[in-house]
Amino acid sequence: MSDHAKQSLPHLRTRNDHSTELAEDYVEAIAEIAASHGSCRVVDLAKHFGVSHVTVNRTVGRLQNEGLVKTEPYKPVGLTAKGARLAVRCRERHEIVYQFLLAIGVDPQTAAIDAEGIEHHVSPATLRCFVNWSKTNASIS
Amino acid sequence: MSDHAKQSLPHLRTRNDHSTELAEDYVEAIAEIAASHGSCRVVDLAKHFGVSHVTVNRTVGRLQNEGLVKTEPYKPVGLTAKGARLAVRCRERHEIVYQFLLAIGVDPQTAAIDAEGIEHHVSPATLRCFVNWSKTNASIS
DNA sequence: ACAGAATTGTAGCCACAGCTACAATCTACA
DNA sequence: TGTAGATTGTAGCTGTGGCTACAATTCTGT
Ligand SMILES: [Mn+2]
Ligand SMILES: [Mn+2]
Ligand SMILES: [Mn+2]
Ligand SMILES: [Mn+2]
Numbered sequence: 549m550s551d552h553a554k555q556s557l558p559h560l561r562t563r564n565d566h567s568t569e570l571a572e573d574y575v576e577a578i579a580e581i582a583a584s585h586g587s588c589r590v591v592d593l594a595k596h597f598g599v600s601h602v603t604v605n606r607t608v609g610r611l612q613n614e615g616l617v618k619t620e621p622y623k624p625v626g627l628t629a630k631g632a633r634l635a636v637r638c639r640e641r642h643e644i645v646y647q648f649l650l651a652i653g654v655d656p657q658t659a660a661i662d663a664e665g666i667e668h669h670v671s672p673a674t675l676r677c678f679v680n681w682s683k684t685n686a687s688i689s
Numbered sequence: 690m691s692d693h694a695k696q697s698l699p700h701l702r703t704r705n706d707h708s709t710e711l712a713e714d715y716v717e718a719i720a721e722i723a724a725s726h727g728s729c730r731v732v733d734l735a736k737h738f739g740v741s742h743v744t745v746n747r748t749v750g751r752l753q754n755e756g757l758v759k760t761e762p763y764k765p766v767g768l769t770a771k772g773a774r775l776a777v778r779c780r781e782r783h784e785i786v787y788q789f790l791l792a793i794g795v796d797p798q799t800a801a802i803d804a805e806g807i808e809h810h811v812s813p814a815t816l817r818c819f820v821n822w823s824k825t826n827a828s829i830s
Numbered sequence: 831a832c833a834g835a836a837t838t839g840t841a842g843c844c845a846c847a848g849c850t851a852c853a854a855t856c857t858a859c860a
Numbered sequence: 861t862g863t864a865g866a867t868t869g870t871a872g873c874t875g876t877g878g879c880t881a882c883a884a885t886t887c888t889g890t
Contacts, residue, residue, distance in 0.1 A: 565806050565847090566707065570877080572724050573700070579740070598697030598795035602876060605839065610876090613841060620839055622885060649815060652822050658814045664699035669806030674747030674800045677820060681793050701878090711847080732867060744848055745868065751846090763868055764857060 562669065569668045570607060572638045573597070575616055579629055579635040587624035641675060644668045648678040651685040703810065710809045711748060713779045714738070716757055719768055720776040728765035744760040782816060783808045792826040 577596050590608065594601040609610040609627055611617045616631035627635060645667045649659035670678070720735050721731040723738035735742040749766055752758045757772035758800065767774060786808045811819070 553739075555737050558802045559738045562806035569811075589837075590782050596696050598698045599877085600879060601838070602840085602880085606877075616784050639698035649818075652818045654818050659814055661699045661702050662810055662812050662815050665810030666807050669803055669810070671799055671803050674803050676794050677790075677793045677795050730867075740847085741849060742868070742869085743850085747847080
């Protein structure tokens with residue numbers, strides 16, 4: 549590989565992470581809201597993310613095209629099998645990142661905020677290291 | 690604060706992080722390239738980030754409007770005092786995140802890639818925890 | 831049943847960040 | 861000194877993700 553290709557590789561990965569970030573947060577939120585409220589409405593997602601219902605509407609439409617969510621006009625938003633699988637993976641990863649931040653001494657509120665952005669940039673290899681160190685610290689304390 | 694405001698706070702922070710991410714990466718790259726090559730040209734940045742020179746051009750123009758970089762037509766790209774200060778902070782934070790990932794056992798290549806995305810979502814409080822744990826692990830090994 | 835409130839959908843605006851194609855300028859070498 | 865190649869600038873396209881304003885639909889309480 550050329551020198552500048554090595555330099556640009558991290559940025560390419562970061563841009564790719566961002567292109568899938570919204571889908572990951574949406575399926576995770578839809579699963580959570582559906583579990584706690586019985587169903588997930590557009591307005592629930594708008595409140596959850598702090599955006600207008602219009603933004604939610606367009607995003608849900610795109611996720612439906614990608615086969616992650618299923619919805620009909622004026623009906624709740626649900627996950628496809630594919631979307632539900634992605635939601636589980638994202639929920640697990642999110643929880644690992646959050647628990648890891650707690651384990652190294654970050655306060656819960658800051659950990660919750662930082663984890664929401666960090667989670668999408670944590671590769672499987674780094675995630676394994678997070679799990680190990682959370683275990684280690686848990687056994688210490 | 691209302692319940693859903695608490696829920697949306699992390700996402701608001703993440704969106705804010707992303708709005709400043711490009712500026713942070715650019716000033717950091719301009720400082721590095723200028724230090725190693727003597728001057729930083731548009732084409733250097735294009736290679737560094739793996740994007741076209743057009744994208745670099747527009748971004749540099751926006752950063753100039755924000756008072757972070759200084760450039761003239763067909764001349765190298767330089768940092769203002771404000772941009773140089775931001776570059777130092779970003780470089781330090783980037784290095785802390787990278788060294789922390791190494792300290793918890795992530796391989797160097799993965800650490801370099803993940804750090805490029807993670808750095809922008811690490812709050813000062815979390816950064817302090819990273820520093821502490823890097824020190825601890827350094828004294829152990 | 832129906833009026834008003836809540837929810838959802840649509841039209842159209844913006845900024846950002848990527849791109850190709852082409853024009854202009856500068857640099858280096860024959 | 862010219863000119864070919866490298867570099868930079870410009871025009872204009874795309875997709876994404878935010879918004880307001882307004883329309884349509886559904887839900888709810890009297
Ligand atoms: Mn999440
Ligand atoms: Mn997230
Ligand atoms: Mn970065
Ligand atoms: Mn990010």
